Amino acid sequence: xxxxxxxxxxxxxxxxxxxxxxxxxxxxxxxxxxxxxxxxxxxxxxxxxxxxxxxxxxxxxxxxxxxxxxxxxxxxxxxxxxxxxxxxxxxxxxxxxxxxxxxxxxxxxxxxxxxxxxxxxxxxxxxxxxxxxxxxxxxxxxxxxxxxxxxxxxxxxxxxxxxxxxxxxxxxxxxxxxxxxxxxxxxxxxxxxxxxxxxxxxxxxxxxxxxxxxxxxxxxxxxxxxxxxxxxxxxxxxxxxxxxxxxxxxxxxxxxxxxxxxxxxxxxxxxxxxxxxxxxxxxxxxxxxxxxxxxxxxxxxxxxxxxxxxxxxxxxxxxxxxxxxxxxxxxxxxxxxxxxxxxxxxxxxxxxxxxxxxxxxxxxxxxxxxxxxxxxxxxxxxxxxxxxxxxxx
Ligand SMILES: Cc1ncc(COP(=O)(O)O)c(C=O)c1O
Numbered sequence: 001x002x003x004x005x006x007x008x009x010x011x012x013x014x015x016x017x018x019x020x021x022x023x024x025x026x027x028x029x030x031x032x033x034x035x036x037x038x039x040x041x042x043x044x045x046x047x048x049x050x051x052x053x054x055x056x057x058x059x060x061x062x063x064x065x066x067x068x069x070x071x072x073x074x075x076x077x078x079x080x081x082x083x084x085x086x087x088x089x090x091x092x093x094x095x096x097x098x099x100x101x102x103x104x105x106x107x108x109x110x111x112x113x114x115x116x117x118x119x120x121x122x123x124x125x126x127x128x129x130x131x132x133x134x135x136x137x138x139x140x141x142x143x144x145x146x147x148x149x150x151x152x153x154x155x156x157x158x159x160x161x162x163x164x165x166x167x168x169x170x171x172x173x174x175x176x177x178x179x180x181x182x183x184x185x186x187x188x189x190x191x192x193x194x195x196x197x198x199x200x201x202x203x204x205x206x207x208x209x210x211x212x213x214x215x216x217x218x219x220x221x222x223x224x225x226x227x228x229x230x231x232x233x234x235x236x237x238x239x240x241x242x243x244x245x246x247x248x249x250x251x252x253x254x255x256x257x258x259x260x261x262x263x264x265x266x267x268x269x270x271x272x273x274x275x276x277x278x279x280x281x282x283x284x285x286x287x288x289x290x291x292x293x294x295x296x297x298x299x300x301x302x303x304x305x306x307x308x309x310x311x312x313x314x315x316x317x318x319x320x321x322x323x324x325x326x327x328x329x330x331x332x333x334x335x336x337x338x339x340x341x342x343x344x345x346x347x348x349x350x351x352x353x354x355x356x357x358x359x360x361x362x363x364x365x366x367x368x369x370x371x372x373x374x375x376x377x378x379x380x381x382x383x384x385x386x387x388x389x390x391x392x393x
Contacts (some may be wrong), residue, residue: 024063026247030054056235060243064250065219068209071188071253072201074221078234079246083184083204084111085239086218090200091120091149092237093222093230094178098148100125103141103177105132105163107156107364110353112182116151132163133293135171142175149178154193155185158311158348158372159365160284162293162300169197178226184208184339185309189260190301199223200230205241207339208308210252211259215245259341259377263308266383267375271310273384279391281313281369308376309338313369314391322347322371328390331382338374343383346372 001009013033032051034040042048051057065077080086091102104116106129116127130141132152142150150172152163165181172179180200181193187208193201203209205217218241222230234240241249271285286297287306297306314322326334326345333344336351346352353366361367375383 024060024247024250026243027059028243029058054243055238055240057240058243058246060246060250061241064241064246064253067250067253068203068205068219069221072183072192072194072221073188074194074201075224076227076231077219077221078230078239079205079241079249080218080220080234080239081241081245082216083182083202083206083218084115086202086204086220087112087115087180087182088119089230089234089237089239090180090202090220090222091115091151093220093226093233094149094180094200095125096229096233098176098178099146101145101147102127103138103145103147103150104129105152105156106130106360107132107159107161108151108153109157109182110348110351110355112151112153114355132168133161135164135167138168139171142171142177146175147177149180149199151180151182153182153185154191155286155307155309157185157352158309158346158370160185160286160291160307160309160311162286162291162297164296165191165193165198165300166196169193172199173197185307186301187256187260187307189257190305190307194221194223196300199226205249206337208260208263209256209339210249211256211339211341212248212252213337213340213342215248215252217241217245217249260308261305262377263375264305266377266380267308267310268304268306269380270373270375270383270387274310274312274387277388277391279315281315284311285309308374310373310375311370312373313367314371315369317369319349319368322369324393325390326371328393329386330389331378331386332373332390338372340374341377343376343378344374346374348372 031053043050043052061079064079069077121127128145131137169179178199181198182202183193184204184207201221203219205219268287271283274280274283333342348366
């Protein structure tokens with residue numbers, strides 16, 4: 001063989017050794033060779049399990065999907081290139097055979113709201129919003145609008161409300177609607193939506209599951225009834241997560257429960273400290289006995305695990321004062337995202353909820369004085385010291 005041919009083929013496609021690697025390798029191949037065309041034909045025809053083309057699945061992606069599916073106790077999963085791609089896939093899969101109508105919680109991540117308004121509404125889907133924490137309002141809205149799906153977050157962003165997923169799932173089932181739950185903030189350590197009757201559970205893998213701030217990804221986990229529809233859509237739509245990202249996410253997840261336990265404990269300490277600080281007007285934390293959903297939280301979350309997000313309002317602080325407080329932080333990272341090993345702070349008014357109207361923000365309690373803290377795995381004393389010096393400013 002000549003040098004040009006050897007450069008392309010030599011050494012490649014060696015059969016893997018008999019020994020099994022301890023962790024799943026990163027399979028970057030875009031396509032797979034079958035021994036015979038008859039075998040490839042059966043793989044394409046879904047008669048035989050196997051790989052043909054990376055958009056349809058890779059061994060690295062499949063390992064991650066099996067892992068997260070097992071954490072969420074689902075039927076199957078599809079890893080996606082971002083949390084937003086996962087949300088879009090879940091909504092599409094829910095609506096394929098149902099009325100093109102979405103009932104969404106009012107309190108929801110800003111980009112999710114944009115997905116509904118900029119993508120699904122222009123495509124002709126009806127989008128309605130409801131106070132998801134008012135079960136009678138949810139029941140009335142389902143009866144009036146007959147949605148194909150209901151969309152909510154387990155813990156809402158950034159006001160940290162907790163909805164009654166089990167009761168809403170029962171309402172959806174009775175009405176023939178699919179319930180989609182974004183479980184990013186709660187994680188499967190606190191709650192598993194499919195166990196409570198949801199049809200789809202969605203995660204931004206970017207957050208607690210991967211946990212190190214070094215990978216963007218998402219995943220949809222669903223029940224048996226929706227699995228084939230979701231996978232078929234994903235093969236066509238092509239939201240698949242790349243193999244490098246799938247590997248990183250899987251690596252991160254190995255320590256996810258340990259990190260999350262620590263983050264929850266740190267958040268509870270920091271929330272209690274903030275509550276007693278003279279410059280703090282109010283604190284929102286799902287572990288508080290005064291939380292508006294305390295009874296639901298006691299019923300649905302394990303004792304002592306309330307998530308690791310803490311939102312708080314700084315007394316008499318308008319935008320400039322909040323900017324100055326955030327700029328003074330030295331340890332807490334001033335960046336968009338959450339769920340990482342490091343503590344992070346975000347100002348929802350200029351970031352996650354920027355495009356919401358001021359009136360709507362006000363109604364949801366997303367005031368100019370509100371900041372959202374994602375608590376990391378550091379020593380809580382160091383985070384408290386940093387917040388303290390920045391509040392004194
Ligand atoms: C609750 C929630 N869902 C979904 C997303 C979107 O995830 P991604 O940024 O991975 O697309 C985010 C991102 O912040 C989020 O906070």
